[in-house]
Amino acid sequence: MHHRFIAHATLCVALFLSALPTALAQGKPQSDLSALQRLDVMRSKLDSMRRSLNNAISTLAPKTTDKKEAADDPRQRLQGLEKEVGSILSEVNDVRGKQERSERYDATVLDRLETSVVDIDTRVQAGLQATASARTAGLASGRASSKKKKKGKFLGLFGGGGEDKYADLTGEVAPGRDRVLFEEAAKQVRKGSHETGRLLFTTIINTYPDSPFLPLAKLAIADSFYLEGTTSNLIQAAQAYQDWLTFFPTDPLADDAMLKVAESEMRQMGLSDRDITHARKAEQRLKVLLQQFPQTKLRPDVEQRLREVQENLAMHNLQIGNFYYKAKYEQQKGGLKGAQSRYREIVEKYPNFSFMDEVLFRLAATYQQEEEPDEAAKYYQQILRN
Numbered sequence: 001m002h003h004r005f006i007a008h009a010t011l012c013v014a015l016f017l018s019a020l021p022t023a024l025a026q027g028k029p030q031s032d033l034s035a036l037q038r039l040d041v042m043r044s045k046l047d048s049m050r051r052s053l054n055n056a057i058s059t060l061a062p063k064t065t066d067k068k069e070a071a072d073d074p075r076q077r078l079q080g081l082e083k084e085v086g087s088i089l090s091e092v093n094d095v096r097g098k099q100e101r102s103e104r105y106d107a108t109v110l111d112r113l114e115t116s117v118v119d120i121d122t123r124v125q126a127g128l129q130a131t132a133s134a135r136t137a138g139l140a141s142g143r144a145s146s147k148k149k150k151k152g153k154f155l156g157l158f159g160g161g162g163e164d165k166y167a168d169l170t171g172e173v174a175p176g177r178d179r180v181l182f183e184e185a186a187k188q189v190r191k192g193s194h195e196t197g198r199l200l201f202t203t204i205i206n207t208y209p210d211s212p213f214l215p216l217a218k219l220a221i222a223d224s225f226y227l228e229g230t231t232s233n234l235i236q237a238a239q240a241y242q243d244w245l246t247f248f249p250t251d252p253l254a255d256d257a258m259l260k261v262a263e264s265e266m267r268q269m270g271l272s273d274r275d276i277t278h279a280r281k282a283e284q285r286l287k288v289l290l291q292q293f294p295q296t297k298l299r300p301d302v303e304q305r306l307r308e309v310q311e312n313l314a315m316h317n318l319q320i321g322n323f324y325y326k327a328k329y330e331q332q333k334g335g336l337k338g339a340q341s342r343y344r345e346i347v348e349k350y351p352n353f354s355f356m357d358e359v360l361f362r363l364a365a366t367y368q369q370e371e372e373p374d375e376a377a378k379y380y381q382q383i384l385r386n
Contacts, residue, residue: 042114
């Protein structure tokens with residue numbers, strides 16, 4: 001009897017453990033982005049990391065060929081990170097190629113790659129901050145020889161012969177330099193050089209952790225993604241704004257950042273007969289903004305955006321309701337409950353819908369058809385009152 005009990009208990013434990021991975025997988029939040037969008041976001045982040053690392057490496061000279069000492073060499077450290085970023089980027093590009101060619105691949109690889117990107121991004125930021133003083137010293141030692149070269153001859157922000165246009169700004173830590181960096185970065189973004197601007201803003205974050213421009217630099221990076229405006233840029237903009245709000249929830253610009261998150265979703269909205277995921281997210285963000293900042297000066301703009309989003313959502317429901325309505329009367333298929341539920345949702349959630357008279361008329365007609373005259377009269381009367 002005792003042995004039977006042990007065997008039964010062992011079997012229960014085994015079944016529980018076998019079901020645990022599935023339960024955890026089901027509990028894991030799924031991304032709303034398509035596979036291509038997720039890959040594009042990862043590729044953009046990795047490209048940005050690679051440029052930042054290459055720019056930092058260009059300001060450092062090799063210190064030694066001794067393997068033991070090389071392990072502590074800032075240049076070697078950054079080069080190691082750059083190789084890791086390149087390896088992950090190569091894998092992302094490989095998976096993206098398979099996706100475009102409709103080839104089969106393990107879908108879990110996307111989750112693994114996203115985890116790898118988050119991990120390497122954390123280590124890259126830490127590496128750039130840890131090597132800031134070494135890069136300053138390296139730039140100072142190389143400045144004397146660089147001055148002998150012909151002035152005005154450079155190949156831009158990322159190094160490669162001649163004087164680097166931004167070498168003094170990105171390489172040397174000096175009082176007031178963060179302000180100059182911020183102004184130059186903002187100038188580049190206004191000119192449309194978003195990548196250049198982001199690299200300069202990132203320099204402030206990595207080199208001047210106590211700078212009063214740090215919150216603005218982080219916010220400006222999100223703004224640059226928003227202004228660039230591609231789908232992957234808008235996804236990164238929304239994420240960057242939300243990260244900024246996590247660090248600076250009480251900043252005077254917090255309401256503006258929340259509005260930008262909603263607008264990033266709105267700019268990804270399609271027509272009302274398409275997927276409404278982004279419209280629902282935008283509506284949620286705008287409602288939260290009004291709840292958290294009821295006295296915001298942006299309230300007129302927020303309410304206008306909310307009306308636009310809800311117009312899209314209401315039109316989506318109207319089109320589905322009309323589909324059920326016509327299927328019943330024109331094709332004699334199905335019932336009217338599907339149409340009723342969509343029309344009622346519009347009446348209850350979106351009272352300012354521009355086609356409300358049509359919604360009320362069709363909703364009343366469905367109740368009239370189902371021989372519920374009191375309900376039908378209620379909605380007919382609403383039409384007359386409005």
